[in-house]
Amino acid sequence: MLKIEDEEGQIQTIRHIRVHSQEKRMYAGVPSMEYDCTLLWENREIRAWLIYYQSEGRWVLNFR
Numbered sequence: 611m612l613k614i615e616d617e618e619g620q621i622q623t624i625r626h627i628r629v630h631s632q633e634k635r636m637y638a639g640v641p642s643m644e645y646d647c648t649l650l651w652e653n654r655e656i657r658a659w660l661i662y663y664q665s666e667g668r669w670v671l672n673f674r
Contacts, residue, residue: 612649612660614671626650627660640665 612624628648635642645660657674 612671622651624649624651635661637663 612627614622614624616622626649628650630646630648632643632645635644641664643662643664645662647658647660649656649658659672659674661670661672662668663670
């Protein structure tokens with residue numbers, strides 16, 4: 611489950627996440643885990659990457 615803030619400042623919940631693959635990566639020497647996903651949000655399927663930066667304990671969502 612993901613909770614993200616939309617353009618209007620409302621918190622939106624994404625409950626359906628399908629992970630297609632995962633890969634360990636290094637960005638500028640910072641270890642991360644990258645997940646290639648499809649999110650089901652407002653009756654639409656959206657491809658995205660979920661990236662977890664392990665040293666920072668931070669998630670980033672990048673839409674394709």
